[in-house]
Amino acid sequence: MIGANGQLGHELRFALASLGEVTALTRPDLDLSDASHLQANIEQVLETHHPEVIVNAAAYTAVDKAESEPELAVQINAHALQYLAEAANASGACLVHYSTDYVFAGDKPLTHQYVETDTTNPQSVYGRSKLLGEQLIAQYCPKHLIFRTSWVLGQHGGNFLKTMLRLAQDRDQLQVVSDQWGAPTSAALIAQTTTQVLTEMLAAPADDSRWGIYHLVAAGAVTWHQYAHYVISKAREAGLAIKINPQAISPINTKDYPVAAIRPLNSQLNTDKIRQNFGIVLPNWQMGVDMVLKQVLATMPLTTPVVVQQGKP
Ligand SMILES: NC(=O)C1=CN([C@@H]2O[C@H](COP(=O)(O)OP(=O)(O)OC[C@H]3O[C@@H](n4cnc5c(N)ncnc54)[C@H](OP(=O)(O)O)[C@@H]3O)[C@@H](O)[C@H]2O)C=CC1
Numbered sequence: 519m520i521g522a523n524g525q526l527g528h529e530l531r532f533a534l535a536s537l538g539e540v541t542a543l544t545r546p547d548l549d550l551s552d553a554s555h556l557q558a559n560i561e562q563v564l565e566t567h568h569p570e571v572i573v574n575a576a577a578y579t580a581v582d583k584a585e586s587e588p589e590l591a592v593q594i595n596a597h598a599l600q601y602l603a604e605a606a607n608a609s610g611a612c613l614v615h616y617s618t619d620y621v622f623a624g625d626k627p628l629t630h631q632y633v634e635t636d637t638t639n640p641q642s643v644y645g646r647s648k649l650l651g652e653q654l655i656a657q658y659c660p661k662h663l664i665f666r667t668s669w670v671l672g673q674h675g676g677n678f679l680k681t682m683l684r685l686a687q688d689r690d691q692l693q694v695v696s697d698q699w700g701a702p703t704s705a706a707l708i709a710q711t712t713t714q715v716l717t718e719m720l721a722a723p724a725d726d727s728r729w730g731i732y733h734l735v736a737a738g739a740v741t742w743h744q745y746a747h748y749v750i751s752k753a754r755e756a757g758l759a760i761k762i763n764p765q766a767i768s769p770i771n772t773k774d775y776p777v778a779a780i781r782p783l784n785s786q787l788n789t790d791k792i793r794q795n796f797g798i799v800l801p802n803w804q805m806g807v808d809m810v811l812k813q814v815l816a817t818m819p820l821t822t823p824v825v826v827q828q829g830k831p
């Protein structure tokens with residue numbers, strides 16, 4: 519597994535262990551930005567470990583920063599994957615990879631979800647780099663699984679949930695966009711589902727029609743504003759010293775939150791394909807958010823909830 523120190527990488531370390539021995543590689547073990555040595559380095563890694571499955575959880579994920587360093591984002595999220603896919607294919611290994619809702623423009627009506635075959639049209643450097651990565655993997659390694667997910671949160675690494683908890687402790691005002699819709703999806707859910715699909719596919723022939731691309735997101739949809747409100751309210755109930763009153767989290771439009779990269783307004787991904795091919799029914803986004811919130815709060819100082827005694831003057 520590559521990218522073992524990311525949000526998803528941490529969860530994959532645990533989940534994949536049920537399939538066999540996991541080699542968890544981090545950036546110093548294999549640097550995907552090292553274009554001139556990458557092909558040789560990948561071959562070396564494969565010769566050393568002889569993996570049956572290569573899972574790539576490494577990526578350039580800084581969406582706004584990518585706008586100012588597109589070459590690096592495209593190297594890590596796309597060009598590096600051509601070597602990986604070629605080497606996987608040559609060795610007979612299958613390649614598992616992750617992509618994003620940001621490959622879509624997000625201009626579909628909000629009453630509709632994106633399906634795997636919908637036309638892609640990324641609006642950001644990050645989205646374009648991830649789309650090119652998908653295409654290179656599909657071209658160079660037919661035995662692949664690409665899981666498109668969205669709004670990932672986990673115990674380890676940075677994410678929106680942690681950002682909101684930090685801001686809610688420091689500020690008494692917050693503005694959060696309320697016109698982008700998607701599904702927060704926990705890294706643990708992605709890792710468990712990957713393992714479940716892989717368990718089946720490792721027994722499948724190289725030409726099984728189920729290799730390919732799948733949407734893998736929690737069920738339901740929220741705006742970032744609703745998500746922030748949910749997390750901050752729950753953290754306050756749990757005893758975190760929240761400065762902001764949840765009523766002071768203001769919904770704003772995307773156009774009033776100027777950032778470098780354009781995000782999709784509709785990030786809703788349809789998961790019928792993974793259900794039809796593998797019988798996997800994904801839980802609501804709240805389940806993963808509650809779980810991660812509990813894990814994150816366990817690392818923070820909480821005030822003892824005030825016990826109100828009843829029946830006394
Ligand atoms: N985060 C999200 O909201 C979403 C993520 N995805 C996709 O899911 C996958 C996992 O994302 P997530 O776990 O959140 O990402 P993280 O940003 O948490 O982790 C990415 C990992 O990639 C590693 N990495 C970055 N550059 C290189 C490099 N040059 N060589 C080797 N490793 C590198 C990082 O290493 P280091 O720890 O050293 O920095 C980090 O451990 C990615 O493919 C991402 O595009 C899809 C939808 C949403």
Ligand SMILES: Cc1cn([C@H]2C[C@H](O)[C@@H](COP(=O)(O)OP(=O)(O)O[C@H]3O[C@@H](C)C(=O)[C@@H](O)[C@H]3O)O2)c(=O)[nH]c1=O
Binds near residue numbers: 581781
């Ligand atoms: C911190 C903050 C963000 N926002 C907005 C900006 C943005 O539209 C939205 C989410 O902010 P983030 O910077 O966390 O979002 P972003 O980094 O774009 O998250 C994306 O990451 C990549 C890797 C993916 O693949 C996507 O699925 C998605 O998870 O909330 C506010 O409105 N107010 C705030 O105070």
Ligand SMILES: [Mg+2]
Binds near residue numbers: 579580581
């Ligand atoms: Mg981000």
